[in-house]
Amino acid sequence: MTAPLCAQDYAEQARARLDPSIWAWLDSGGADEHxxxxxxxxxxxxxxxxxxxxxxxxxxxxxxxxxxxLAHPILIAPTAWHGLVHPDGETATALAAAATGTPYVLSAQxxxxxxxxxxxxxxxxxxxxxxxxxxxEDTLALASRALRAGARALVLTVDAPVNGVRNAEQRSGFSxxxxxxxxxxxxxxxxxxxxxxxxxxxxxxxxxxxTAPTWDDVAWLRHRxxxxxxxxxxxxxxxxxxxxxxxxxxxxxIVSNHGGRCLDTLPSTCEALPAIAQAVxxxxxxxxxxxxxxxxxxxxxxxxxxxxxxxxxxxxxxxxVGGAPALAHLVQILRGELEVAMALTGCRTLAxxxxxxxx
Ligand code: FNR
Numbered sequence: 001m002t003a004p005l006c007a008q009d010y011a012e013q014a015r016a017r018l019d020p021s022i023w024a025w026l027d028s029g030g031a032d033e034h035x036x037x038x039x040x041x042x043x044x045x046x047x048x049x050x051x052x053x054x055x056x057x058x059x060x061x062x063x064x065x066x067x068x069x070l071a072h073p074i075l076i077a078p079t080a081w082h083g084l085v086h087p088d089g090e091t092a093t094a095l096a097a098a099a100t101g102t103p104y105v106l107s108a109q110x111x112x113x114x115x116x117x118x119x120x121x122x123x124x125x126x127x128x129x130x131x132x133x134x135x136x137e138d139t140l141a142l143a144s145r146a147l148r149a150g151a152r153a154l155v156l157t158v159d160a161p162v163n164g165v166r167n168a169e170q171r172s173g174f175s176x177x178x179x180x181x182x183x184x185x186x187x188x189x190x191x192x193x194x195x196x197x198x199x200x201x202x203x204x205x206x207x208x209x210x211t212a213p214t215w216d217d218v219a220w221l222r223h224r225x226x227x228x229x230x231x232x233x234x235x236x237x238x239x240x241x242x243x244x245x246x247x248x249x250x251x252x253x254i255v256s257n258h259g260g261r262c263l264d265t266l267p268s269t270c271e272a273l274p275a276i277a278q279a280v281x282x283x284x285x286x287x288x289x290x291x292x293x294x295x296x297x298x299x300x301x302x303x304x305x306x307x308x309x310x311x312x313x314x315x316x317x318x319x320x321v322g323g324a325p326a327l328a329h330l331v332q333i334l335r336g337e338l339e340v341a342m343a344l345t346g347c348r349t350l351a352x353x354x355x356x357x358x359x
Contacts (some may be wrong), residue, residue, distance in 0.1 A: 004321065006337075007293040007314045010330055014085070014317035022084050024172030026316050029260035030164035035268065036260030039291030042270035046300050047359035051346030059348045061338060063307060065285060066153050066230040066251070068125070071101040072335050073298065073308030073350060076315050077289050078129035078155065078234075080109035083180045085320040090117060092319055096327035097124035100335075105129050105155055105310065108142065109182040114149040129155040129234065132213030132221075138188045139217070140224050145184070147229060155254065156221065159235025161212040162203065164262035218248045237272045239279035246283060253280065255288040259312050270300070277305025295337020299345065302353040
C-alpha cells in the first residue's frame with residue numbers, strides 16, 4: 001500500500017482493513033445518508049478566491065479558544081469506542097492529539113477512562129463530551145469527574161436524544177463486542193425503556209422520551225458547574241437554537257448534524273453555518289464539524305464564521321490504518337493543506353480569513 005497523502009487515502013485504506021460491519025458503524029450515515037453525503041459535498045462545492053502578492057511573512061494559524069492559545073484550528077471530535085478500530089483505542093488518539101497540539105474532545109462513550117488519558121506522560125489538551133443522563137445528578141457527576149481529571153471544557157451533545165435510523169449499520173449486522181465498554185457510563189441509570197404495546201407508537205410509547213433533555217436541563221447544569229467552566233453545546237443546526245443557547249449562557253457552539261448519523265435530510269453543516277453565525281454575531285465562539293476532509297474545507301468553515309473545525313470519521317480512519325502515528329500524520333496533513341490554502345488566498349493569519357476568501 002502506498003503512503004496516505006490525504007484524508008481520503010486514509011479512508012480507503014481503513015475500509016480495506018476493517019471488518020465490513022465496523023466500517024458500516026464508523027462510516028455510514030442515517031437512513032439514506034443524504035445528509036452524510038451532503039456534508040462531504042458542500043465544502044468542495046464552494047469556490048475560493050485566489051489573491052496574489054499579498055504579504056505572507058510571519059504567517060501562522062494560532063487562535064485563542066476558552067482563553068487558551070492553540071497552534072491550529074483543528075480538534076478531534078468525540079466519537080465512541082476507538083478500541084473498535086485500533087487495539088490502543090483512545091490512548092492512541094490521545095498520544096496523537098498531544099503530539100500535534102490538537103484538543104481532543106473525549107466521548108462519554110469512550111472505552112478508556114479520562115483519568116487514564118490525563119495520566120499519560122504527555123497528556124493531551126482534553127475536552128469532555130457528555131449526553132444529558134436520565135438523572136440530572138448523573139450528568140453533573142459525569143461533568144465533575146471530567147473536570148477533576150483535567151478536562152478544560154465540557155461539550156453537551158444535544159442532537160441525539162434518540163438514535164437515528166441507522167439502516168446501513170443494521171444491514172451490516174454490526175453489534176458492539178462486550179469487550180468494548182462505555183466506561184464513563186457504567187453504573188449510571190439508562191433511560192427506562194419499555195416495549196410499546198402491540199399497535200402502539202414505537203418510540204412515543206417506549207418511555208425513551210420521558211426523560212429526554214430540554215433547555216431546562218442546560219440551565220440546571222450551567223448553574224451547577226464551577227464558575228468559569230466552559231460549557232459548549234454540540235449539535236446546534238438552527239439559528240433559533242443558537243439564540244436559545246446564548247440566552248442559556250453557554251460558552252460556545254459546535255455546529256453539527258452528528259456527521260449525518262441522526263436525522264437524514266438535515267442540511268449540511270456548511271449550508272447551516274452562515275445563518276447561525278449571523279445569529280451568534282461573534283458573541284461566543286463556534287466550531288463546526290461534518291465532512292471536513294481538506295485544508296480548503298477548514299478555510300471555508302472559518303470563512304463562514306467558525307473559529308475551528310472538528311474531525312470525526314477521518315480520525316478513526318487514520319487510527320485504523322496506523323494508530324497514533326497515523327493520526328498525528330493526518331493532522332499534520334490537514335494543517336499543511338490549510339496553510340497552503342491560506343497562502344494562496346492571501347491570508348497571513350486566521351483573523352484574515354473571512355467571507356472575502358470565497359468566490
Ligand atoms: C460520532 N459522533 C459522536 N458525537 C458525539 O457527540 N458523541 C459520540 O459519542 C459520537 N460518536 C460517534 C461515533 C462515530 C463512529 C461517528 C462517525 C461519529 C459525531 C461526531 O462527533 C461528529 O459530529 C461527526 O463525526 C463529524 O462528521 P465527520 O467529521 O465524521 O464527517
